[in-house]
Amino acid sequence: MEQLLNIPAILAIAFAGSILVFVTHLVLPRLRTAVVLLLTLVPAYLVWQLPVDSPMVYFSLGGFDLSWGTNPYSRLFSLLIAGIGVLSTIYSLAFMKNKARLGFFYLAFLATIAAMYGIVFSQDLLSLFFFWEIMTWSSFLLVIYYRFENQQAGIRYFVFSAVGAYALLTAIVYLYSFTGDLSLAATFRVIPQLSTTQLSWITVLFLLGFGVKSALMPMHVWAPDAYRSAPSPFTALFSGVLSKMGVFGMGLVLFKFMGGLEPGHIIREVLAWMGGITALLGTFYAVFQTDAKKLLAYSSIAQLGYIIVGLAIGTPMSVMAAIFLALMHGIFKSMLFMGVGSVFHQTGSLDLNELTGLIRRMPLSFVTVLMGIITVAGVPPLGGFVGKWLLYESLITSNHYFLVIVLFTSSTAAFLYLYRLIFSIFLGQEEREFDHIKEVSWVMWVPMLILAGMTLVTGILPGIFFGPIAEAMQYLGFPQIDWQMSVLFNPWGNQVDMLSVITSIATVFLLGLAFITWKNFRTTRYVTTKDIHTSGEMPTENENLTYAIDFYRPFERAAAPIFKYKVTRMYASFAENAEHLFDLLRHVYTGNAQTYALYVVIFLVILIVFSGWIFGIQI
């Protein structure tokens, strides 16, 4: 094991593993499950064991010097990938059972995980870009897993990713024109010598590239459909971890590259407001969704808005909040997608207007989704509260008054869609058509409950995340940050003691539960949901008493003037505009290799002709 503890070995195992799974599926389908498990657990275990200061690995490829290495920042994200990667793989074993093209599925699945390891371990821009593209490709393959009906979503995802990738590539080439060396270390040395304009361009290009993956508005268009289309185990990984790669990159750019971009810089403020607006609009869109996964997709967009706000503000506390929220989002969004995926697996539906009353059929999925929504809502004592608290306090103490209002409004409106999600699926009238539904197998609920447990642990002892985050932030150039295991405090010295909170909540809750259960235990009866108070009328067996369609009609009416016109119409025109854009792009992407070759030539000619003007250098 010792000699395997280095990055090339891990990446080799991870990438070779994805191909091996594919081959195994072709040759010996029976062994597939075992091989998949082994090839996810081994790299994850090696990443876990990898020391923070493992030696850098240098090698040369095609005239470029590549280097891979670990640091506290990449370790933090690699553990997130490993954790969620393993859990979603285990979940997928049962979810994907008896589905078609499993070799293809696991090839892309494991390749995505491997590529994400590659991204966080890259110490030079070229390998970062290389792994970034592998990640895009393999995740694209999973978005179009259910082929035909999802082509639109897949193409949309791919086009936006391609735009992001070109932005990244341009930024990298631009930087290379100054450094002549692609390693991060050399880049950091050169950056202080660049002019402000040059720096701003590089920052904006990088942020564009990373912003696409984290679905920052207005680059979010691909996300709802892509999240919706991918199989649920992958959506958990997609929204939980893959979108964090954008956050990972943004953190690198905003703090490591652009040390000169002091807090309060215009780019930071604009980015923060973009994040804030993403959070607000994402939430409002989510309120009006009727598809569970799409609702969660918009919620995911909104939550990433919070994270980006924290990163953009750039005070130690806000960055702490952002990274904490990023980890929490990885946990709670994968768990919500898994929970909703379980419902889909058992009932074959994601329609909030159709599903109802599953709580007694699928209690464990209910608990998962319940813990998930409490975490998203940021209600104490679960971990979501810690992140939200840190973010709000950091905004208030750093004079971002209106931004904090925007975020507060967004997170209050989040209650709407969260309640709708859990109410429509699990609560409400129990219908006969769902009587035969059973809880999912333990292979699926164990990962979900592990994640649910994590939300409780991080709520009581957020310090287990604060420690690694503080180290990562030191790597990003922040001074030593004070943190405590379970006490949150802001720069003004005000605090929240999570242990007192949990003491109070747990004591009262347990006493209350004991009281209400013990009192009249024998004479407390269960009655069905048809046996309700209806002012004297007896509802018949077939009477529809479910309140689900247009659940938030009053809110929609109230919010309509703010959106100027009806929300549905806004979607239509939005979709129409987007389609026009894609139509335009279709003329660019003709599908003809000759045309693409022509583009490359034209691009090179432009580069050569205008190189002096663009890069300020002579060839």
Place this chain on the structure above:
Amino acid sequence: MSFDWIKLLGFIVTPLIASAVGFTYMGLSRKITARVQNRIGPGISQSFIDVVKLYSKKTAINHGLMQHMGPVFAITASITTLLFLPVIKDSIFFANFSFRGDLIFLIYIMVFGQLGMALGAGQTGNPNSAIGVSRGLSQMVGFKVPYVMALVAIMIHAKSTNLQEIIAVQDGFRNWMVFQMPLASLAGLLAYLGYMGYAPFDVPFAPAELASGPPSEFGGKYLALMMTSRSIFTFAKLVLFVDVFFGGASNFIELLIKTFLLYLFALFVGLVNPRFRTEQSIQFWWKWPTAIGALALLLVAWKG
């Protein structure tokens, strides 16, 4: 942390007092409503009688575990909110956990009970409950905007998010937040009307229309626990608003006077107003109170 019997006693006694005060206010409100409507009305102790009767009910029904736990969520949030509030200024006995939490924590913990109740009411399968929850949550998005604006303005003004310290900057009658920051207080007090849930903002619980909405399926011990929770929560809300806007209270009499006057404010507004529809109340809050709150924030930003 040395074990302190006085403190433990405080943890137990504070919710009891809160509950007693809450029930008294509820009884008084019924009496006052009756007098305004030229009726005689029930006795002041009617709420106590009601809750004692409910606690002594021999049977109960529920529609499942979530409904069973809903009232427990509610009382957990009510008592926890209360314990993290400085009920009486500089009192050790009533201090409880008030040094260990701040205003933003309070904003969030106050939702905990409503969320639990909403989940419990959801499981009953009664369409009226779901409609009530949908309306209640929508209204919450309405009044939270001016409410948070007011609180953020005050937190920035006081340079603290801790209630103890916010009370400390309001030393003396003239330094009450309503006089220091009239705009923020106005926005906050308009939002307070939404928090209390009296008319014109009582559409989530509209008795004649929704059969009381969310609580309609709860009876016996469940309703008893919910009423207890409501009495504590009403008191906690009043204390919070007195602490933030009216300088807190240094003794119990002062606290009773201030909280009761604040309670009367919500009650009287309710007595002379008809009921808003949900979208009307949301739009009400998003117009003037939000504008006033934004102005207050701008003023604070300009000063600070």
